[in-house]
Amino acid sequence: MASLARRRATDYTVKAISVGFAALSLVLLAWILWTLVARGLPALGPHVFTKITAPPGAGGGLLNAIVGSLIQIGVALIIGTPIGLMCGTFLAENGRGTQVGNAVRFVNDVLLSAPSILIGLFVYQILVVPFGGFSGWAGAIALAIIIIPVVVRTTEDMLNLVPIGLREAAFALGAPQWKVVTFITWRAGRAGIVTGILLAIARAAGETAPLLFTSLGNNGWSLSLDAPMASLPIAIYQYAASPFEDWVALAWAGALIITVGVLTLNILSRLVLAKMK
Amino acid sequence: MDATLSGRQAGTGLIAARKPTGRVSDPVFVGILWTSGIVVLLLLGLIIAMLFEGGLPAIQEFGLSFIWSTTWNPVTEVFGAGVMVFGTVFSAVIAVIIALPLSFGIAFFLTEIAPGPLRRPIGVAIQLLAAIPSIIYGMWGFFVIVPLMAAYVQPPLIEWLGPLPLIGALFQGPPLGAGMLTAGLIMAIMILPFITAMFVEVLESVPPMIKESAYGVGATTYEVYRNVSVPYGRTAMVGAVMLGLGRALGETMAVTFVIGNATRMSASLFAPGATIASTIANEFPEASTGSLKLQSLLELGFILFVISFIVLALSRLLVRSRLKG
Numbered sequence: 225m226a227s228l229a230r231r232r233a234t235d236y237t238v239k240a241i242s243v244g245f246a247a248l249s250l251v252l253l254a255w256i257l258w259t260l261v262a263r264g265l266p267a268l269g270p271h272v273f274t275k276i277t278a279p280p281g282a283g284g285g286l287l288n289a290i291v292g293s294l295i296q297i298g299v300a301l302i303i304g305t306p307i308g309l310m311c312g313t314f315l316a317e318n319g320r321g322t323q324v325g326n327a328v329r330f331v332n333d334v335l336l337s338a339p340s341i342l343i344g345l346f347v348y349q350i351l352v353v354p355f356g357g358f359s360g361w362a363g364a365i366a367l368a369i370i371i372i373p374v375v376v377r378t379t380e381d382m383l384n385l386v387p388i389g390l391r392e393a394a395f396a397l398g399a400p401q402w403k404v405v406t407f408i409t410w411r412a413g414r415a416g417i418v419t420g421i422l423l424a425i426a427r428a429a430g431e432t433a434p435l436l437f438t439s440l441g442n443n444g445w446s447l448s449l450d451a452p453m454a455s456l457p458i459a460i461y462q463y464a465a466s467p468f469e470d471w472v473a474l475a476w477a478g479a480l481i482i483t484v485g486v487l488t489l490n491i492l493s494r495l496v497l498a499k500m501k
Numbered sequence: 502m503d504a505t506l507s508g509r510q511a512g513t514g515l516i517a518a519r520k521p522t523g524r525v526s527d528p529v530f531v532g533i534l535w536t537s538g539i540v541v542l543l544l545l546g547l548i549i550a551m552l553f554e555g556g557l558p559a560i561q562e563f564g565l566s567f568i569w570s571t572t573w574n575p576v577t578e579v580f581g582a583g584v585m586v587f588g589t590v591f592s593a594v595i596a597v598i599i600a601l602p603l604s605f606g607i608a609f610f611l612t613e614i615a616p617g618p619l620r621r622p623i624g625v626a627i628q629l630l631a632a633i634p635s636i637i638y639g640m641w642g643f644f645v646i647v648p649l650m651a652a653y654v655q656p657p658l659i660e661w662l663g664p665l666p667l668i669g670a671l672f673q674g675p676p677l678g679a680g681m682l683t684a685g686l687i688m689a690i691m692i693l694p695f696i697t698a699m700f701v702e703v704l705e706s707v708p709p710m711i712k713e714s715a716y717g718v719g720a721t722t723y724e725v726y727r728n729v730s731v732p733y734g735r736t737a738m739v740g741a742v743m744l745g746l747g748r749a750l751g752e753t754m755a756v757t758f759v760i761g762n763a764t765r766m767s768a769s770l771f772a773p774g775a776t777i778a779s780t781i782a783n784e785f786p787e788a789s790t791g792s793l794k795l796q797s798l799l800e801l802g803f804i805l806f807v808i809s810f811i812v813l814a815l816s817r818l819l820v821r822s823r824l825k826g
Contacts (some may be wrong), residue, residue, distance in 0.1 A: 241606055256641050317534065
């Protein structure tokens, strides 16, 4: 066994390195945020929110991309939230300990971390090819598939926190399961369910890869879900890789908007959760 | 008296009301719950089936050697996944190698060193790294990290380590900035929060009693961490690392920006390369419907799905088995 002084020295060194690593990760976060602010803020102006994308030098904005993103996320939520909520409830209420429940939970965990670009390819295969073109619908459904596992996971986790006694009390009064779930379990786990939805929105807002081959992007003004639809991440992708200075500046402005939005949603969801607990 | 009576009345009322509502609506409600469960179950199968079906013509054309063939030539229409499979695994392994020691350190900091009031805010800040969208990492990597790598990191490494035997092969080529190492570095930052969060969760589940026993015989904080806490949670921690690996394998946007997108194979850390995901993102727009190229890209997607599925399934198995026992 090494001498005490040496063991103390090792302990001290490892602690110092650990503190250094933790500091490093905070520095990285600050660095990324600072880059976004330093490059995005100067490019941010009213035109970003009032004008649609335009050729380089024509002074365009990102209005169509922002609206397109909001529409696709909205439709994705309308499709994905009920399925996710129901599936999460199934896992917490009916699927506990059953083989089907375990299989669903396993599949959901895989979907949660599965490469999002493959979701895009999948939707391309089932919607874009058969229906003859890229569309806002395809983009929204790709985002819905991204959203579902997030909602399932948080719903299940949160409903599991609801005391069994509450359910038993309701059942003992003779309430049918739908009443127990909707009036007791969901109500008790409300804050958690909201958290899941907020996190799902945050996740969907930044996803680029699943939209590449589904809604494709659109440089004009279009609100039709049947046509290719612009989105903020796709516009950023297109602009950031371009050789035009004003496009790159717009990409940074868009990046700042998305990041602020996503981080706000994340912090908000944590606050909701902290309140619940 | 009054209260009990009304309570009893309410109770009988509920039971009376139960029959008409429950009999029809409950099977419907339970049916909806089961259906949504099955939908999610089928979704994964459907994704695999569609990718397999879409890529089938490519496998029929090139045979199973598609998986390891290193030719990717859109002009002569000869395609093989070898370079991308290599790039996917290589860059993801680099990411894990960089992220692992960081996660060990940060988890140690968060569970043992940080003063109580600081733990949560710092933990949350590190988790925010996971919330930043992939494309933002891509832009930051492309505009900030790539120039730094090209100017300050790669030239000295090439000069000092390049001439060495064996490991010298890793440090060859011009300092382009973009390449495997840069992609791995960016992905390391992205998977770091996932691995760290699971490490912390596992370490916090270590029974205080066994840690205290070690402290009792005079072990230092680090010795307890290394010899008690980490061995206790080993299985789940391996699972956490696999989760990080799985995430890195499928990472698309960040990699597309910084890997250099060259469909050539090279052992050098600095050589531009391609991953399956970055190739799909880059080449899809140039592939027309029904073309052999598109089918090859779909087959690439299928291969990526199979690789990620195996890694993620293994990760989950390891994490869950630990949490159960």
